Amino acid sequence: EVQLVESGGGLVKPGGSLRLSCAASGFTFSNAWMSWVRQAPGKGLEWVGRIKSKTDGGTTDYAAPVKGRFTISRDDSKNTLYLQMNSLKTEDTAVYYCTTGPIPITMIVVVCPWGQGTLVTVSS
């Protein structure tokens, strides 16, 4: 079964740091481009950033509000995606989801997995 499980959320003070993890299973993680998406309370979905597979360069792209503060990385040996968040602001308070594009499981079965999300609260 294809699965993404986020962890690492919690309460942090403004200016603090937090690292989120996303454990992947059921597919070839090393081939996948992985993304982080967040959702502030009562608001819509917001793209945070993405990391390409190492075979496609392993490069990262970030949304303007988090550029320079957040860093996405991956450990393909552990099938895990990370989001290092520094200099956190109250407006970073959100549920953070990891996701990826279509994963072909068989010739006819394609899934597009999302994690269940992890809540990050930035407050003094």
Place this chain on the structure above:
Amino acid sequence: NFMLTQPHSVSESPGKTVTISCTGSSGSIASNYVQWYQQRPGSAPTTVIYEDNQRPSGVPDRFSGSIDSSSNSASLTISGLKTEDEADYYCQSYDSSNEVFGGGTKLTVL
């Protein structure tokens, strides 16, 4: 900056068909794939359409996606509406190397 605009809300009766639009602010929406996501209250998003018009396994064929270049918009059509389709729906596409989400549409099935 490229933006995707969706109606704030739509409503329709069970058994009917509803279409949710997603209009690109510039460029050609047909130049990049569009995805659609469903989010029920209190749950994580799920993908209902990827690459403009492809359905992931398990998504009923009542859900379909299309692109209209003339209006620079994408559409999600849900036929045979069921009460379980009541949710927020988001479109998503790309702007250069970034991903962009629409603001979301609340679908009420009444």
